[in-house]
Amino acid sequence: MSKKGILIVISGPSGAGKGTICKALLERNEYYLSISATTRSPRKGEEDGINYYFLDRDEFKTKIEEDDFLEYAEVYGNLYGTPRSKVQDMLDSGKDVILEIDIQGALRVKDKVDDGVFIFILPPSMEELKQRIIKRGSETPESLMTRFKSAYQEINYVSKYNYAVVNDTVDKAVRKIESILIAEKCRVDRIKEKILDSKEGLIHEQLYD
Amino acid sequence: MSKKGILIVISGPSGAGKGTICKALLERNEYYLSISATTRSPRKGEEDGINYYFLDRDEFKTKIEEDDFLEYAEVYGNLYGTPRSKVQDMLDSGKDVILEIDIQGALRVKDKVDDGVFIFILPPSMEELKQRIIKRGSETPESLMTRFKSAYQEINYVSKYNYAVVNDTVDKAVRKIESILIAEKCRVDRIKEKILDSKEGLIHEQLYD
Numbered sequence: 001m002s003k004k005g006i007l008i009v010i011s012g013p014s015g016a017g018k019g020t021i022c023k024a025l026l027e028r029n030e031y032y033l034s035i036s037a038t039t040r041s042p043r044k045g046e047e048d049g050i051n052y053y054f055l056d057r058d059e060f061k062t063k064i065e066e067d068d069f070l071e072y073a074e075v076y077g078n079l080y081g082t083p084r085s086k087v088q089d090m091l092d093s094g095k096d097v098i099l100e101i102d103i104q105g106a107l108r109v110k111d112k113v114d115d116g117v118f119i120f121i122l123p124p125s126m127e128e129l130k131q132r133i134i135k136r137g138s139e140t141p142e143s144l145m146t147r148f149k150s151a152y153q154e155i156n157y158v159s160k161y162n163y164a165v166v167n168d169t170v171d172k173a174v175r176k177i178e179s180i181l182i183a184e185k186c187r188v189d190r191i192k193e194k195i196l197d198s199k200e201g202l203i204h205e206q207l208y209d
Numbered sequence: 210m211s212k213k214g215i216l217i218v219i220s221g222p223s224g225a226g227k228g229t230i231c232k233a234l235l236e237r238n239e240y241y242l243s244i245s246a247t248t249r250s251p252r253k254g255e256e257d258g259i260n261y262y263f264l265d266r267d268e269f270k271t272k273i274e275e276d277d278f279l280e281y282a283e284v285y286g287n288l289y290g291t292p293r294s295k296v297q298d299m300l301d302s303g304k305d306v307i308l309e310i311d312i313q314g315a316l317r318v319k320d321k322v323d324d325g326v327f328i329f330i331l332p333p334s335m336e337e338l339k340q341r342i343i344k345r346g347s348e349t350p351e352s353l354m355t356r357f358k359s360a361y362q363e364i365n366y367v368s369k370y371n372y373a374v375v376n377d378t379v380d381k382a383v384r385k386i387e388s389i390l391i392a393e394k395c396r397v398d399r400i401k402e403k404i405l406d407s408k409e410g411l412i413h414e415q416l417y418d
Contacts, residue, residue: 120397122404158404163395176395183392186372186385188329195331195367 005032005091006184007113008177009099011106012121013154014147015132017167021121022100024174032090034099037063040078053083071101071108082109096181103157110160117184119177120161124168126152214241214300215393216322217386218308220315221330222363223356224341226376230330231309233383241299243308246272249287262292280310280317291318305390312366319369326393328386329370333377335361 008031010018026033037053039060048054055063060079063069072081082099090097099109110118123129133147158164163180167173184190217240219227235242246262248269257263264272269288272278281290291308299306308318319327332338342356367373372389376382393399 119395125407155404158397159401161397163392164397164400164404165395176391179388179391180395182385182388183372186328186374186389188367188370188373191373192368195364195373198335 003094005094005096006181007087007091007097007099007109007116008181009101009106009109009116009118010121010177011101011103011118011161013103013123013129013151015129015136015151016121016123017132017170017173018100018121020170021167021173021177022098024170025098025177028174029178030095031098032095034082034087034097036080037069037083038078038080040080070099070112071105073105073108084112103154107157107160115190117163117180118161119180120158120164121173122155122158122164122166123151124166212303214303214305215390216296216300216306216308216318216325217390218310218315218318218325218327219330219386220310220312220327220370222312222332222338222360224338224345224360225330225332226379226382227309227330229379230376230382230386231307233379234307234386237383238387239304240307241304243291243296243306245289246278246292247287247289249289279308279321280314282314282317293321312363316366316369324399326372326389327370328389329367329373330382331364331367331373331375333375 010022010025012018022033025031035049035051035053037055037060039055039057040052042048042051042054046052046054057079060072060081063081063083064072068084069081070084070087072079074080082101082105087097087099099106101109106118109116123132129151130148133151134144165173165176165180188195219231219234221227231242234240244258244260244262246264246269248264248266249261251257251260251263255261255263266288269281269290272290272292273281277293278290279293279296281288283289291310291314296306296308308315310318315327318325332341338360339357342360343353374382374385374389397404
């Protein structure tokens with residue numbers, strides 16, 4: 001029985017540092033990073049199959065009908081989705097898959113992949129979060145307040161996740177996520193059948209020794 | 210709000226290597242190793258409070274009545290038990306506690322400490338287990354068969370545990386257990402209140418290492 005990979009969903013509020021963490025995780029490990037499909041046009045420097053799978057709207061809609069997405073959503077007039085079959089192939093081949101996604105997208109994935117590992121990235125403090133949001137160049141005090149309130153509300157979603165990792169430093173956060181993956185692979189409910197199957201060698205052998 | 214430690218229960222069939230693993234874990238980490246109480250006499254070289262807490266039968270029975278044990282049992286005419294208050298003090302002070310115990314003892318502890326982390330140590334293979342049991346000097350084929358059957362039955366208990374760690378090498382097993390502990394400290398159901406409280410403006414100090 002070959003070992004299946006684990007789907008690791010990295011999510012959390014804007015400003016928490018999901019992107020930086022995923023980048024570092026991939027530099028240190030042989031994970032596959034899930035690439036989304038989208039109907040938006042490629043930006044300068046983006047390549048099909050590298051940054052996104054760029055599809056036209058009809059192709060995307062066909063895939064929706066064929067249940068080809070773990071989740072999808074429309075954002076500012078463009079469709080975005082996580083392709084199911086590629087992720088499944090990687091998991092079946094034993095590769096762990098990282099999916100970096102917004103909070104709502106993660107919850108949609110959770111409906112379909114109940115043995116996924118859902119990790120919520122937290123900023124080290126609300127003060128730090130505020131600083132990071134400010135640095136992103138919000139022009140008015142009102143839009144800053146909106147963004148901050150939004151992040152604040154988003155943190156309530158932590159209770160829907162399996163793990164919460166504080167992004168105090170990227171290095172520490174990455175090491176925690178790597179530990180989570182090792183621990184998950186030792187969980188009895190993931191590996192129970194394998195253990196009980198491998199028992200069957202003992203008494204049988206003993207009878208014939 | 211200070212950080213509580215986690216109770217890590219290391220169990221598994223005879224021959225799996227629990228003792229060796231616990232020794233290595235303690236050499237590498239600041240865990241507290243739970244010391245059992247017993248009514249048996251100290252062997253040469255054993256010290257009270259180091260190898261065991263040596264109690265007389267009356268003292269032990271008093272402690273049973275005062276619910277001072279996480280679990281206890283009678284083995285070959287002597288009583289053995291895990292003292293509750295010492296373990297609790299260590300956990301409350303933020304120390305992680307290792308409890309090395311037989312399979313039945315672990316299940317008794319589980320009834321009382323439902324947020325403990327229960328780790329089942331497995332031999333690397335049934336063949337290896339057989340070799341380790343043989344090496345322990347069983348004189349007759351019948352007693353050997355009894356011991357195998359016993360180990361075989363014991364492995365069924367894995368389903369009552371949270372994690373299963375194969376003792377292929379002590380070093381690998383120890384690293385897995387250390388990862389399990391790091392992961393457990395990131396579990397949302399352990400730290401949810403802290404996160405939601407700290408949204409209110411507090412620093413996430415308590416979520417840090």
